[in-house]
Amino acid sequence: MTISAEHYDELVAIRHHLHENPELSGQEFETTAYIKAYLENLTIEILETGLKTGLVAQVGQGEPVIALRADIDALPILENTGLPFASKNAGVMHACGHDLHQTSLLGAAKVLKQRETELNGTVKLIFQHAEEAHFGATDVLATGILSDVQAIIGYHNMPTLPAGQIGIREKGVMAAVDQFFVTVTGIGSHAAYPHEGADSIVATSAIVSSLQQIVSRNMDPQRAVVVSVTHMAAGNTWNVLPDTAIFEGTIRSFEQADRALAKQRFYDIVENVANAYGVTVDIDWILGTNVTYNDPELSAFLLDETSRWHDDVVVPELSNAGEDFASYQEQIPGVFAFIGSNGPGSPGLHFSDMTVKDEAIPVAVDYYVNNTFALLEKLGQ
Template structure:
């Protein structure tokens, strides 16, 4: 077992939610401090870390971003290195992401290239979103990359597969939290109440018209309500209902349209059911748009490697706050196959760990080429 697989297993046991990654940050720092320090500098940003490796004769700065947080999921893998944090799990592969990043850092501390390298260990990708505020931080602004890269594990592809595409890769996303406030009362006297179970139910039904009748059919959008809560007992009419969901689109324009239609539908519900509503779109993520030139160069390199299986992927409705970095810096993201029977955010996700060393080897070779050694 390689040391980076061991690191992945260590990190898998201590998943933490966004901006709570205290143990994770300390683990990463402890490892980074064991590496040669002559060319390496580090900065702390909240629960994240920024690492710079100075090049021999730098003409640009190449960036790599990895996310470090976990999810509020109860792990069910039964693995001997399962999460020790109850109700928390690395169910999106960020433990794999971190171990790969540490492997690449390790290589270049002893094998510097001409150009500078900056490694961003970013907190809170799963929420509330760490990329956007990190981009605005003084710490990162001082070491801002000229181009930037990242990966995300893909359970559906065999271990070590590289998959990506130029242009749009991940969708625009927005959370959706809606509260309906009416008047409760006894179930036998509905005429004296304003029933928020009925109001919320009508609203959920009307939401379905947004995609079918308000979004360009040549574009794509998804509006999903994943959670609905209302009432406390069977014979009392609820004075409050809450909906929680998500909006995902393949263009910023479709996102704006979807949000405006949600607001319009809410105004109609307020009038029809004589109630009040409050909406919070929470944190939204900007689309992951791979720079065509940067991605074309990357794809060509991957296709030339006989030990790499490259797949031209399609865009996906998944969201990733790496999009905020790509909005300002030319770069790209790719999928890394990890061959799991269970998908992302599943309590039984179990990535094939052989992908870790394959990814480290591929990335170090690519960065070496980029760095003009």
Template sequence: MIHQRLKEAINQYSEELTALRRKLHSEPELSWQEENTTKFICEYLENLGIAFRRTEPTGVIAEIKGEKPGKTVALRGDMDALSVEQLNKELPYASKEDGKMHACGHDAHTAMLLIAAKALNEIKADLPGNVRLIFQPAEEVAEGAKALVEQGAVEGVDNVFGIHIWSQMPTHKVSCMPGPSFASADLFTVTFKGRGGHGAMPQDCIDAAIVASAFVMNVQPVISRTIDPQQPAVLTVGKMTVGTRFNVIAENAVIEGTVRCFDPSTRDHIEKQLTHYANQVAALYGATVKVEYIRGTQAVINDEYSANLVQKVAAETFGEDVLYQEKPTMGGEDFSFYLDKVPGSFALVGSGNPEKDTGWAHHHGRFNIDEDALATGAELYAQYAWVYLNE
């Protein structure tokens, strides 16, 4: 089922794969600022003779056209970095940009997809169909996938496949379970307005600090008491801004947080209940409130056929023991916007290795990957495309 030439090519280009990842890691660019990364990808694809077009304002969509008729499969790799200061500066490929770092593995995704493209391009005479290559910007702000879908990324595509390096899994392991993989990720802002005044005269005031605190302490029952306990959900208050001075009763309080879940009806219910709780708390204290609820990414739900195909491809490519059953995460991923349009799946490739200190959480300043996982990801991209087109 697998293509032996792809395996040989990935192995042949392993040193180049590592070098690509290290270059990208040392030159991180934030969401919607990936100008140099976009230029580098374009030059690389041009040298391979692969047709491509730039997307706006950053990003690249390319296509390898097989010489036999067939379907079109899309492979996606994201490429933006984070506003994180790199702490493991001793690495020879550490970030050259203060306060910017590839702390989530997108450098690896881009490098893996480039090498997969290189290998697939060499067998295009055998390909029964086409391989769409999506180099996506702005995943970290949950905007890039939606923007590229609007720019035609999955037009004419029959199936879409993505990979995320995963430091919480052992190196080389592959997980792609049917059903929920990543949760929907929403943002909310609750703004309470009371009546400020002197700290010595509370009788003349409506203390926004008290109102906001009451909301924070009482909103968790939205999760624990109003939804089915068999539907996982998280409501987190991450930021609270209130008051201006130690002896001034606060007039305003702003609370920011996130909601994560997998089920659409649960998502609707939490939004409604959060607004209800905010209004009731404000009324209790005589304050006013404004609630802004922003829907971010959808839940990533792996198509059963596609996820099972990933498992079959991984087992045949690397052996049965490579398969791993990672639990769904409450983390968000904008790969969901592709799955809204096209069936597909999203796989995790393990890169955690205690001996190489690569078990740090994603978004941590010491995040790093076991580079032995790069070849696993690159070949999984390539072999999945080959097998899907031959199904």
């Protein structure tokens, strides 16, 4: 651990305070004020962005320019950890560990400010709002504040990996997320006279079953794609066949070609099975985050650099979850790592009993700080 014992204790207290006071996406007012006060106390410059929540700060000066990103929002989940510092905001919880992310970036901010004279370039520190709602990164990019940034790094904690383990892999690391909502319209009838209608329930059942063939029959078995129908609804009594049924769900993929093929097959199956059952469909397709795609050269470089100062570095498995860090990577070469935050068998992200260990904090601070120096040196050559 390169941070001092006092700094570690300070960061643990900060993490517990943030965990106790979670705020939902786009409503991180107290969190933002807390971060701002901490940075201003260190005389770190807060950049003018016009963002309502979240902020971008800056350390160092001149070229090259890099960015470090942490997200700050929480989830609408009733906490069930039993921690002494559990959420005081009932129904809202840092169940994705963004309390850890922002704490470690505050820790890195302090170290980088102390070592500012050693910095050969500028570091922008992004405390990003609304990751869970997938509009925070887009908001930050829209301010133009990152237009001079040449590389960006971030990470997500992984409760299922040992605390302090760092995982870095090339190319796709977290999934592209697509969402669908389908309305199936048939003709309602008396349950005893189904032949006088067009049954939306039987049609929907057939459609949902057929959708399972996208992964099993259309996708390359060597590459990961997920199709999940998560919600179906139809009818409201036992002796009437309803006019309509709905279903919704999500598709996850890691390659642009797979994403496009899955969408095409989805439309083919839904429309043609509906046609076979004499019902009509209305498909609402909601594009979510793009694939979190690590720049191959930068990720190889950071994997190598991180291995120099840390003895627990792995190439992790893909995550089927999505991340709006992907939006930055569409414009700026970037690397998104995983940092273990608990251990195998622990409750995963978004679970009401998910916990992270404070031992992950100093490793995450080092990830930001050491890679900042490595990146500035590489880009400055």
